Amino acid sequence: MILDYVGVKEINGSLIVLDDVENASFEEMVDIRLDDGTLRHGRIVQIDGKRIVVQVFEGTKSISLDNTRTRLKARPMELPLAPEMMGRVFSGAGRPIDGLGEIYPLKKANVNGTPMNPVSRVYPRNYINTGISTIDTLMTLIRGQKLPIFSGSGMKHNELAVQIVRQAKIADEGGDNKFGIVFAAMGVKNDVADYFKRSFDESGVLSRVVMFLNLANDPIIERTLTPRCALTAAEYLAFECNMHVLVIMTDMTSYAEALREFSSSKGEIPGRKGFPGYLYSDLASLYERAGMIKGSKGSVT
Numbered sequence: 001m002i003l004d005y006v007g008v009k010e011i012n013g014s015l016i017v018l019d020d021v022e023n024a025s026f027e028e029m030v031d032i033r034l035d036d037g038t039l040r041h042g043r044i045v046q047i048d049g050k051r052i053v054v055q056v057f058e059g060t061k062s063i064s065l066d067n068t069r070t071r072l073k074a075r076p077m078e079l080p081l082a083p084e085m086m087g088r089v090f091s092g093a094g095r096p097i098d099g100l101g102e103i104y105p106l107k108k109a110n111v112n113g114t115p116m117n118p119v120s121r122v123y124p125r126n127y128i129n130t131g132i133s134t135i136d137t138l139m140t141l142i143r144g145q146k147l148p149i150f151s152g153s154g155m156k157h158n159e160l161a162v163q164i165v166r167q168a169k170i171a172d173e174g175g176d177n178k179f180g181i182v183f184a185a186m187g188v189k190n191d192v193a194d195y196f197k198r199s200f201d202e203s204g205v206l207s208r209v210v211m212f213l214n215l216a217n218d219p220i221i222e223r224t225l226t227p228r229c230a231l232t233a234a235e236y237l238a239f240e241c242n243m244h245v246l247v248i249m250t251d252m253t254s255y256a257e258a259l260r261e262f263s264s265s266k267g268e269i270p271g272r273k274g275f276p277g278y279l280y281s282d283l284a285s286l287y288e289r290a291g292m293i294k295g296s297k298g299s300v301t
Contacts, residue, residue, distance in 0.1 A: 004033075004069045009051075011060050013265040014221055016042070018070060021052045027112065029073040030054055035064055043077055046266060053266065057093060057221050076112060079229050080105030081236040086180060087207045089197065092214030092226035094233075109236060111228040113289050122292040128246055128301055131167030132160075143170070143244060144292040144299040151251070158192055161250045166203045170244055178298075180237055181205070182247045184212040184230035186223050187254030210237075223258035231289045231300070238298030246301050247290070252283070 003022075010017035016032075024044055032040040032054070040063075046053035054070070056063070079094045080103045089098035094111075096102060124144040130136055141147050151157035161183075170179050185196060193213050200206040210233050214226045227249050234245040249255075256279060263276035271277040292299040 002071065004071050006067070006069055008063065008065050008068050008070070011063060011065070014056050014059055014219060014262075015045070015265055016054050016056060016060060016063065016068075016070075018052050018054065020050050021072070022050065024052045024072060025074075027076045029075060029077050031071045031073060032056060032063070033069040033071070034062060035067050036062075038062075044072075055221050055262070057219060057225075059219055076110045077225070078108035079111050079232045080108055081233065082106045083237075083241055085210050085233055085237075087209065089211040089213060090229070092184075092186065092212055092218060092222040092229065094212070094225075094229040097213070107236075109232050111225060111232045112285075113228070113232060113235060116289065116291050116293065120294050122294055124292065126170070126172070128244075129167075129169050129171065130164050131169075132163065135164075141246075141301065143301050144290060145301060146287050146290045157250065158188075158195065161248055162196065162199045164246075164248060165200060165209060166205055168246055172244070178243050180208050180210070180243045180245050182210045182212070182230045182234040182237070182245055184214075184226050184247070184249045186214045186226050186249070186251065187216050187258070188213070188250075189216050210234075220258040220261050223255060224262060227252075227255060227286050231286065234300045235289065238300045239293060239296045240298075242297040244299050244301070249286075256283075 005018055005021060008016045009019045024047055026044060026047055028044045030042045032042055040056055040058045042054040042056040044052050045055045082103050082105050085103060088096060091097050124142045126143045128141045128143055130141055135141060165181050165183060193215060200209055212226050212230045214223045230247055234247045237243045238245045256275060259279060260275045268276055290300050
């Protein structure tokens with residue numbers, strides 16, 4: 001049975017509160033229909049008895065307290081997946097923004113992923129050649145592992161990320177066909193996003209790159225989804241298409257600041273420097289999605 005809940009109890013930033021909601025689930029997706037027929041999307045981020053808090057992806061501007069209709073979708077947020085994602089550009093929430101039309105998915109997967117059984121992990125033995133001598137000789141990028149790059153304000157970390165995308169390769173037989181890159185940019189300005197797309201296009205590597213771009217003027221809610229969408233796409237390419245996938249996320253500071261703003265709007269008690277206390281476990285839920293699994297020829301790095 002499909003129910004529409006009419007009206008909203010409270011609006012706070014990008015959050016809306018509904019009362020007397022039955023059978024809601026954490027992380028469940030909802031459709032929000034406004035007075036003028038506009039459809040917005042959100043997800044349940046907090047449940048207190050029959051009261052739920054919904055995070056609205058497109059923002060809460062023009063939402064009415066009286067006439068807004070909210071419908072629960074009975075499923076978490078899912079990303080459409082297909083091999084044709086290679087060479088495409090998506091928003092931070094996984095919507096195509098390159099003007100080439102929608103993806104025709106072979107499947108859809110929960111963006112939160114599933115935990116990787118430590119027993120099923122394969123011991124890493126090979127590496128990814130980045131073409132940057134300091135990384136390759138001193139801090140080798142091991143396939144199926146993770147490597148942080150720390151940068152200061154004004155440093156050329158964007159140029160370094162582009163250089164890694166352009167030069168990265170693997171030494172396996174048929175390596176070019178088996179190697180792909182998932183690039184996620186969070187909170188970047190328009191000129192930086194254009195620089196990324198132009199650099200990949202001019203160097204001829206765009207055909208092996210899946211790009212997720214979250215701009216600085218996009219909702220912060222979308223920024224918290226960007227790395228999860230990117231890793232979901234990487235897991236599909238690695239474990240179902242048997243590719244070796246390098247995921248580059250820049251930068252995680254923007255993600256952490258978005259999480260801090262979101263946590264503050266929920267009224268949670270802040271930790272050090274205002275960040276939520278669960279920041280480290282949240283980051284671990286992203287970083288630990290790297291790895292190789294027994295029975296699969298692919299890897300996520």
